[in-house]
Amino acid sequence: xxxxxxxxxxxxxxxxxxxxxxxxxxxxxxxxxxxxxxxxxxxxxxxxxxxxxxxxxxxxxxxxxxxxxxxxxxxxxxxxxxxxxxxxxxxxxxxxxxxxxxxxxxxxxxxxxxxxxxxxxxxxxxxxxxxxxxxxxxxxxxxxxxxxxxxxxxxxxxxxxxxxxxxxxxxxxxxxxxxxxxxxxxxxxxxxxxxxxxxxxxxxxxxxxxxxxxxxxxxxxxxxxxxxxxxxxxxxxxxxxxxxxxxxxxxxxxxxxxxxxxxxxxxxxxxxxxxxxxxxxxxxxxxxxxxxxxxxxxxxxxxxxxxxxxxxxxxxxxxxxxxxxxxxxxxxxxxxxxxxxxxxxxxxxxxxxxxxxxxxxxxxxxxxxxxxxxxxxxxxxxxxxxxx
Amino acid sequence: xxxxxxxxxxxxxxxxxxxxxxxxxxxxxxxxxxxxxxxxxxxxxxxxxxxxxxxxxxxxxxxxxxxxxxxxx
Numbered sequence: 300x301x302x303x304x305x306x307x308x309x310x311x312x313x314x315x316x317x318x319x320x321x322x323x324x325x326x327x328x329x330x331x332x333x334x335x336x337x338x339x340x341x342x343x344x345x346x347x348x349x350x351x352x353x354x355x356x357x358x359x360x361x362x363x364x365x366x367x368x369x370x371x372x373x374x375x376x377x378x379x380x381x382x383x384x385x386x387x388x389x390x391x392x393x394x395x396x397x398x399x400x401x402x403x404x405x406x407x408x409x410x411x412x413x414x415x416x417x418x419x420x421x422x423x424x425x426x427x428x429x430x431x432x433x434x435x436x437x438x439x440x441x442x443x444x445x446x447x448x449x450x451x452x453x454x455x456x457x458x459x460x461x462x463x464x465x466x467x468x469x470x471x472x473x474x475x476x477x478x479x480x481x482x483x484x485x486x487x488x489x490x491x492x493x494x495x496x497x498x499x500x501x502x503x504x505x506x507x508x509x510x511x512x513x514x515x516x517x518x519x520x521x522x523x524x525x526x527x528x529x530x531x532x533x534x535x536x537x538x539x540x541x542x543x544x545x546x547x548x549x550x551x552x553x554x555x556x557x558x559x560x561x562x563x564x565x566x567x568x569x570x571x572x573x574x575x576x577x578x579x580x581x582x583x584x585x586x587x588x589x590x591x592x593x594x595x596x597x598x599x600x601x602x603x604x605x606x607x608x609x610x611x612x613x614x615x616x617x618x619x620x621x622x623x624x625x626x627x628x629x630x631x632x633x634x635x636x637x638x639x640x641x642x643x644x645x646x647x648x649x650x651x652x653x654x655x656x657x658x659x660x661x662x663x664x665x666x667x668x669x670x671x672x673x674x675x676x677x678x679x680x681x682x683x684x685x686x687x
Numbered sequence: 688x689x690x691x692x693x694x695x696x697x698x699x700x701x702x703x704x705x706x707x708x709x710x711x712x713x714x715x716x717x718x719x720x721x722x723x724x725x726x727x728x729x730x731x732x733x734x735x736x737x738x739x740x741x742x743x744x745x746x747x748x749x750x751x752x753x754x755x756x757x758x759x760x
Contacts, residue, residue: 334724334725336725415725417724453710453711453713454709454710454711454723456713456719459719466714466715466716466717466719467715468715469715469740469744472715474744474746476746520746522715522740522743522744525743525745525746526743529746529748530747531747551709552707552709552711552745553707553709553711553746554710554711554712554715554744
C-alpha cells in the first residue's frame with residue numbers, strides 16, 4: 300500500500316468498482332476503501348437489472364445470474380393482472396457474487412482494495428479535498444489522494460464533509476423492506492409488481508424470482524407514508540395473506556433515494572457516484588446500471604484530470620452525467636410523481652383498458668398511454684421519454 | 688442524566704439490537720447527526736434536533752421517541 304494515490308474510491312459497490320476500474324485502466328493509481336468486511340455483502344437490493352445495463356460493463360455470466368427475465372406482471376389493486384412479454388429483457392442477479400466479480404475487474408485493471416476500512420473524515424489542502432481519514436482494525440489512519448470519489452451509498456457522508464449538500468428530503472426516500480423467501484411459487488421468468496394503497500402507497504410492491512420457488516419479496520413506500528406505517532408492516536401483511544408458508548432466508552431494510560440527481564456531484568478534489576450522488580432511476584428505483592454509468596463517467600474524467608494535470612477538469616463530470624442520464628431521470632421523476640399519486644381506482648381503470656390491447660401489441664409505452672388518459676398533464680413528460 | 692440534543696433533551700433512540708444498519712436514516716438526517724459503521728449506529732447528541740425524520744424513514748421501526756426513558760411510538 301502506498302502513502303498517496305491519484306484516486307481513492309470510498310465504497311466497493313458497483314458504482315465504486317466501475318469508477319475505480321475506468322480510472323485504473325487509464326493508468327491512474329487507485330485505492331478502494333470498503334467499510335464492510337466483504338465486498339458484496341450485506342446485499343441491499345431487489346437485484347433486478349436489464350441485460351443491456353449489465354453488458355455495457357461486464358459480459359453476462361451464469362455465475363451471478365439467478366433468473367432470466369422475459370415477462371412483467373403488473374397487478375392493479377383490484378387484482379387485474381397485466382402481462383407484458385419481452386425477449387431477453389433482464390436478469391435477477393446474485394448481488395454478492397456480482398459485486399465481488401465487478402470489484403475483481405477493478406483489481407485486474409490495477410486498483411487496490413482494502414476492506415474493513417471505515418472512512419470517517421476527509422483531508423483538505425486549503426478548500427480542496429486531498430485524501431481521507433479512516434479506521435482500520437482499531438487504528439486511525441490517513442491516506443492522501445488527488446481525487447476522492449465518494450461511492451458510499453445512500454448513507455453517504457463523504458460529500459457532506461466536502462460541503463456538498465447530499466441529504467435528501469424524507470419524502471423522496473423510498474423506505475424499503477425485503478425478504479428472500481423460499482416456498483414462494485413463482486414463474487422464474489416473470490417480475491411481479493403490485494400497486495395500490497393497501498400494498499405499497501407511494502411506491503410499489505415486488506416479487507422478483509430467484510428460481511421457481513424462491514423470490515425477493517419486498518416493497519418501498521414514500522417517506523410520507525412511513526410517517527403513518529412502516530414498510531415492514533406492509534411486508535408482513537402481504538406475506539401473511541399471499542405466502543403464509545414462506546420460509547424467510549434473509550431479511551433486509553434499505554433506503555432508495557428516488558429523486559433527481561444532486562444539484563452538485565463534484566467539487567474541488569471530490570466526485571460522487573451511484574446512490575451517494577442519488578443517481579437512481581426515480582421511477583423504477585433501479586440503481587445498479589445507472590450507478591455503473593455514473594461510475595464510468597467519473598472514473599474516466601478523474602483519470603483525464605490526472606493525466607492532464609488539470610484538477611478543475613473533474614468539474615466537467617456534472618454536465619457529462621446530466622447529458623448521459625441525469626436529464627432522463629428528471630423526466631422519470633416527474634412521471635413518478637404523477638403515477639405514484641394515482642388512486643386505486645385509476646390503477647384499476649388503466650389495467651382494464653390496457654388488457655383490451657392485443658397481447659402482441661403490448662409495450663410499456665402503451666401502459667403510459669393508458670395512464671395518460673387518466674392524467675393528461677403527464678403527456679409532456681411521457682412524450683419526453685420517448686422523444687429525447 | 689439526560690442526553691443533551693442540540694435544541695434540548697435528546698428524545699430519539701435507535702434500538703441497536705433490532706437495527707439492520709441500512710443507512711436510510713443517515714441519508715435523510717438533515718443535521719448529519721447519525722453515525723453508522725459496519726454494525727454499529729448511534730445518534731450524535733449535540734447535532735440532533737429531535738426532528739423525527741429518521742423515525743418516519745425507518746423501514747423496520749427501530750427508531751423511536753423516548754420520553755424520560757419510556758418508548759411511546
